[in-house]
Amino acid sequence: MGQNLDHSFKVKDLALAEEGRKKIDWAESRMPVLMKLREEFRETKPLEGQRIAGCLHVTKETAVLVETLVAAGADVAWCGCNPLSTNDEVAAALAANGIKIWAWHGMSKDEYYWAIDKTLEFKPTLTLDDGADLIFRVHSKMPELAENIIGGTEETTTGVHRLRAMDKDGKLLYPIIAVNDTPTKWEFDNVYGTGQSTLDGIMRATSILFAGKTVVVAGYGHCGRGVANRAKGLGANVLVTEVDPINALKATLEGFRVMKMDDAAKIGDVFITATGMKDVITLGHLKTMKDGAIVCNTGHYDVEIQVEALLNYAKSVRTIRPNNEEIIMPEGHRIYLLARGRLVNLAAAEGHPSEVMDMSFSGQLLSLISLANGTVGKDGNHVYDLPKELDERIARLKLKLMGFEIDELTDAQKEYLTAYDEGT
Numbered sequence: 001m002g003q004n005l006d007h008s009f010k011v012k013d014l015a016l017a018e019e020g021r022k023k024i025d026w027a028e029s030r031m032p033v034l035m036k037l038r039e040e041f042r043e044t045k046p047l048e049g050q051r052i053a054g055c056l057h058v059t060k061e062t063a064v065l066v067e068t069l070v071a072a073g074a075d076v077a078w079c080g081c082n083p084l085s086t087n088d089e090v091a092a093a094l095a096a097n098g099i100k101i102w103a104w105h106g107m108s109k110d111e112y113y114w115a116i117d118k119t120l121e122f123k124p125t126l127t128l129d130d131g132a133d134l135i136f137r138v139h140s141k142m143p144e145l146a147e148n149i150i151g152g153t154e155e156t157t158t159g160v161h162r163l164r165a166m167d168k169d170g171k172l173l174y175p176i177i178a179v180n181d182t183p184t185k186w187e188f189d190n191v192y193g194t195g196q197s198t199l200d201g202i203m204r205a206t207s208i209l210f211a212g213k214t215v216v217v218a219g220y221g222h223c224g225r226g227v228a229n230r231a232k233g234l235g236a237n238v239l240v241t242e243v244d245p246i247n248a249l250k251a252t253l254e255g256f257r258v259m260k261m262d263d264a265a266k267i268g269d270v271f272i273t274a275t276g277m278k279d280v281i282t283l284g285h286l287k288t289m290k291d292g293a294i295v296c297n298t299g300h301y302d303v304e305i306q307v308e309a310l311l312n313y314a315k316s317v318r319t320i321r322p323n324n325e326e327i328i329m330p331e332g333h334r335i336y337l338l339a340r341g342r343l344v345n346l347a348a349a350e351g352h353p354s355e356v357m358d359m360s361f362s363g364q365l366l367s368l369i370s371l372a373n374g375t376v377g378k379d380g381n382h383v384y385d386l387p388k389e390l391d392e393r394i395a396r397l398k399l400k401l402m403g404f405e406i407d408e409l410t411d412a413q414k415e416y417l418t419a420y421d422e423g424t
């Protein structure tokens, strides 16, 4: 593929582009729904004239989304949404293909926000976020940009929680579609994607045997449920900690032991936080853990484990394997911290498999098109859901491309749905 370099970008090393292109080609072969939609929208160009600023992990799957947005007519500028999650080969391939992208693995905090500001320099008409850092940047530092912004989308649970809070306080400067809350994202990406990719990250950073290990999963929401069930499938003894009684009850009835973190800390071998909350594993917990305990986080932000307190308290720290720091505690036991407490699935592996991102990113695409054509977001600056018919379009296409067929309701059955004159 020839190189198109007459645009602004900054990546680790453009020479990595060829390897990155192979990764993107591989992802395209596993994302049939997005590729099918790309064919359709390449012709109709529903995003013609739109300028999209994207802040989302730069992975091989994201590259398929970016190049689909361009095929649909958009002008795109991109940055990562986590300093540790950018795949440098993929970033190089996007830059070589004419994409304005500022992203590399291991960015400092200043470089991270510098990159976000670079994407905002081209005055977007649409924003795409994962964790809402770009949206927050517009709202806190450049509110004047909002007059050009038709709307935005948000990919992840914690980002949507915060945006709904802003909506409630009347603080949103433009409408947002909560892609995370779309069933074809939430029920699959969060459960099966997070479940598999989190264990993938742990395996790459430790190469441990899961069978027989006591795995403690903090949080039994969609993500935690996926992680717990995948670990169980590998033969681990899985414990769950929770603050929500309904989720805790679900975990119990699905066969997991539920207990307080204070108690789990003493017996766990591997700890995985998936709560979206801060201070879930504290220094106090870390002090009581067994020698050799492995600790990591799969939530979007790196606040779930008290990493700074741990590193300040440590007697010594050394990187024993990539994304794996051995911490000798004053008490004498060793703790293994993965990816410095940042999301282990993207920092130590490749994130979710392409097959689930296929649906999540089709939701992103259809959401952006719905904002651009005005079918969603015209009732004020609020958080909106993707219309059900669009969500079902993704599901139907996925099933068809997987080779499955489903039944359809007959007219009589449709009538029965709303009838109230028939009983048992």
Ligand code: 3DD
Binding pocket: 056, 057, 058, 059, 060, 061, 062, 130, 155, 156, 157, 180, 189, 190, 193, 197, 300, 346, 350, 351, 352, 353, 354, 357, 360
């Ligand atoms: N996320 C997980 N895997 C990803 C991948 N392969 N590419 C891009 C992003 C990826 C994170 C988010 O899409 C989503 O799962 C979340 O809720 O953060």
